[in-house]
Amino acid sequence: MDMFTRVEPKRQSFTVKEDYGWEDIQNKDGSLYDLLSDYLSYDFPLWKRLEFSDFKKYPIKKYSGNFLRNGNLLLTQDAMKTELRDFTTGKFAGVDPKFVMMALIFFNSGVFGKIDKNERINLDYDLKDNKVVIENSGLILEEDSSVIMIRSYRGEGKLLNSASKYLLRAGSKLKIFNVIISPKTDLVISSSLYNLEENASLEVYDVIFGGEKTAIDHTANLNGDFSRATFKTVYFARGKERMDLRNSLNHFGRSTYGRIETNGSLSDEGYSVVRGNIEIKSTAVGADSEERSNTISLSKKARADSIPSLYVDNNDVIAKHGASIGNIDEDKLYYLMSRGLDERSAIRLIVSGIFEPIINEIPPDNSNLKEEIENAISVRI
Amino acid sequence: MTNNALSKTEPGLNRRIIEEISESKNEPLWMKDIRMKSLEYFLNRPNPNFGVDISALDLNSIVNYVKPGAQNERSWEDVPEDIRENFEKLGIPQAEREALAGVGAQYDSEMVYHNMKESLKKLGVIFLEMGTAVREYPDLVKKYFMHLIPPNDHKFAALHGAVWSGGTFIYVPPNVNVPMPIQSYYLMGSPGMGQFEHTLIVVDKGSKLEFIEGCSGQNYSVSNLHAGAVEIYVEEGATVKFSTIENWAKNTYNLNTKRASVDKDGTIIWISGTMGSAKTMLYPSSILKGKGARAEYTTITYAGPGQHLDTGTKVFHFAPYTSSKVDSRSISFGGGYAFYRGLVRVSESAIHSKSSVDCSALMVDNVSKSDTLPIIEVMNNQSEIGHEAYVGKINEDQIYYLMSRGLTEDDAKALIVRGFLDPFIKQLPFEYAVEFNRIIDMHFNSKIG
Incomplete structure (x- = not known):
């Protein structure tokens, strides 16, 4: 029904002295011309809560090293020469269209692939040797295929900007782990779009130890009937780190299922913004969707915002959300x-408890990664 | 009385009209200054960037000030026949006779009937039509008027500041428990008009007041605009219960502002029902500025065919040990659209604060819409803040x-x-x-x- 217009704040933006241009493209290709002019017609988004109002143009270099550890996939520049070309340049909203387009044009890393069976994928991005990592990735999961992907971004860099999209055909299953441990990195951006057909199933696990400013968006379109998506995010922000974490579920198909769970902890002047958007269209009869978030604040100066939204156009649904923000449970302590x-160990144990359900989900042959997450918690408390 | 001369201003808004309104009311200069300043803000402010679509509202065609053919009458029988009929349909005199301490009724822009039980007068309670209060208690009114809702707060607060007319002023002196509720009723009776009543309630230390506000209007094909303002000052240890039912006609744009400031150990209780109007934007706000201040909300929004009701609650915790509790419910049916928009902000200094927000929405059919957007911002770690929401069908x-x-x-x-x-x-x-x-x-x- 378009009878009523919901008025929403307009996108705010700022201009920069120097933006990336043709010369910064790592994999020059004629098809990027139009995309580039589109990119340049956009200013950068102004984010008040993140205090993001300035963008430094760090030089983009060829990725040094190998980020694809495991998996039968094509590097993005090679995928552009195949029938996947249109998929590689496909735009979406993500964190912001400017950053998504930046990734599609100026990428120096990323993989694409069509998967028709079971596949394990390991991607490890190193920000220590590559101060600027720009990733453009995408997967098509053919019918009834199944993928487990473990993706990590580690080290102190300057800029991480990732855009990835996933098409889950009927009955396919995708399980993704994203681990970001990138302290002191100026800007960490990650946008992911998932389109699900009938009976497709998606699980996303995010472990975020951010950079100085971190913005993450996961958006799942539950197009097919009986499709399912679960987003679980855990995070820790310390120092003056600011994080804006958004998970969105758009229910179009009948009897679709969605869950969003975001839990985290804050110390020092850490600041988290947790957004969960659930939109249930009138076609999504029988949808079941729920979001939860819980923040434990360890510092007087930390700030936690919770912005959950439910947009429901259909009465035959179950839609819920809940949020809590508070200090550490003193009884437990x-x-x-x-x-x-001692107090410190006790706090550490309680905060580890937030991360544990996700760490437990990581397949056992990734013990290094599990250890790294545990260490990351330890050094922060 | 000289102010009989002005009965209706031309549609639209300019300095001359504001001057006319102010002069017809024999207002002090400071009030005229507020109006003029507000007009400037109004002309320069953009429309709100959220909520309902008000692009179809032609502010130039809204008549801002309509004076009904009656003065403030002391007795019900003196009120003109047609106006009286309207109110009688609403049961106002009965209500007054039976239980209510005082009833003020506003038809279009001016209060037409105002009475208060003698006993309240003896307690020192002031209950007056707002314009009269400006003339009779200028210093008291000036101390509070549009301090909680400054004219530059948003476009419709500015409009209100420029053209406000009528409304209610209540002052309860310290340590008085007003034994019965005081009630005002607002009715919009003319087509294409705006109603901008101002309600100012000051409840001094340790006192208690219950106030009931009713609003309705008749249906006309031309759009009406309601942009009222309610300012409530709850002083130390005082309690105010403010109940309201807004049942404006289905062609009304209801862009209303309500705000309470609550001092140490004070309590504001909002009981708020929004059911009428074509479009509403209304978010009663509580500013908990004193230690131990409390806010409680029980609100419902009832959106039927052709209605887009964007309502919510805002609580600002600015002091330690403050608490808030919100129970907000909405029903949407017959294609109606209910939107809950909430904010709880807990400042750095508001340690040991508690807040719980519950919102639930019932959708009666599959052509209606229900949205919720409850924002929480917590800036210290010694508070407990929780929120729950539920949208579902019968x-x-x-x-x-x-x-x-x-x-x-x-x-x-x-x-x-x-x-x-x-x-x-x-x-x-x-x-x-x-x-x-x-x-x-x-x-x-x-x-x-």
Whole structure:
């Protein structure tokens, strides 16, 4: 029904002195001309909560090293020479169209592939040796295929901007782990779009130890009947780190299922913005969707915002959300301390408890990654 | 009285019209200054960048000031016949006779009837039409008027500041427990008009007040605009319960601003029902500025055919040990669109604060819409903040059960809707509760009454 217009704030933007241009494209290709002019017609988004109002143009270089550890996939520049070409340049909204287009044009890393069976994919991006990582990735999961992908971004860099999209054909299954441990990195951006056909199933697990400013968006379009998507995010922000984490579920198909769970902790002047958007269209009869978030703040100066939204156009649905923000549970703390733990260890244990359900989901042959996550918690408390 | 001369301003807004309004009311200069400054803000401010679409509202065609053919009358019989009929349909005099401490009724822009029990006067309670209060208690009014809602707050606060007329002023001196509710009723009776009443309530230390505001209007083909303002000052240890039912006509744009500031250990209780109007934007706000201040909300939004109601609650915790509790419910049916927009902000200094927000939405059919957007911002780690929301349909099992007990489907739906709204209805004065139940029955073709 278009009878009512919901008025929403306009996108705010700012101009930069120097933006990327043709000369910064790593994999020059004629088809990028139009995209580039589109990119240049956009200013950068102004984000008040992240205090993002300036963009530094760090030089983009060829990715040094090998980020594709495991998996039968094409590098993006090679995929552009195949029938996947249109898929590689496909735009979407993501965190912001400017950053998505930046990734599609100026990428120095990323993989594409069509998968028709079971596949394990490991991608490890290194920000220490590559101060600027720009990723353009995408997967097409053919009917009834199944993929487990583990993707990590590690090290102190300057800029990480990733755009990835996934087409899940009928009955396919995708499980993704994204681990970002990139302290002191100026800007960390990641946009992911998932389109699900009938009976497709998606699980996304995010572990975010951000850069200085981090913006993440996952958007799943549950187009097919009985498709399912679950987003689970855990995070920790310290120092003056700011994070804006958004998970969106758009229910179009009948009896679609969605869950969003975002839990995290803050220390120092850490600041998190947790957004969960659930939109249930009138076609999505029988949809079941729920979002939850819980933030434990360890510092007086930390700030936690929760912005959940439910947009429901159909009455035959279940839609819920809930949020809580508070200090660490003192009863738990005293209990642990009465068992001989010092305060710091007790807090560490409780915060680890937030991360544990996700760490447990990571396949066992990734013990290094699990350890790294545990270490990341330790050094922060 | 010289101000009889002005009965209706030309449509639209300019300095001359504002001057006319101010002069006709014999206002002090400071009030005229507020109006002029507000006009400047209004002309320069853009429309709000969220909420309902008001692009079809032609502000130039809205008549800003209509004076009905009556002065403030002391007795009900002196009020002109047609106006009296309107109010009688709404049960105002009965209400007054039976239980209410004082009733002010505003028809279009001016208060037409105002009375207060002698006993309240003896307690030192001031209950006046706003314009009269400006003339009789200028210093008291000036101290509070549009301090909580500054004219440059948003475009329609500015419009209000420029053209406000009528409304209610209440002052309760320290340590007075006003034993009965005080009530005002606002009615829009002319086509293509704007109503901009100002309600200013000051409840001094340790006092208690319950205030009931009713609003309605007749249907015309031309759009009406309501941009009122309510400012409530709850001083230390005081309690104010503000109940309101806004049942404006279905062609009204209701862009209303309500705000309370609550001092140490004070309590504001908002009981708020939004059901009329074509489009509404209304977010009663509580500013908890004193230690231990509290805010409680029980609100419902009832969006039927052709209605887009964007309502919500805002609580600002600025002091330690403050608490807030919100129970917000909405019903959308027949293609109606209900939007809940909430904000809880807990500042760095508001340690040991608590807030819980519950919003639930009941969707009666699959052509209606219901959205919720409750924002929470917490800037310290010594507070407990929680939020829950639920959107769902009428439970079919319940309908079947009730039908198996002999109810028609319509009766069953009406009963379930009433049950859903029960926490709100329970808080209403009796005659409003009855009226409210009648409206629900009417909407669902139910006859169980």
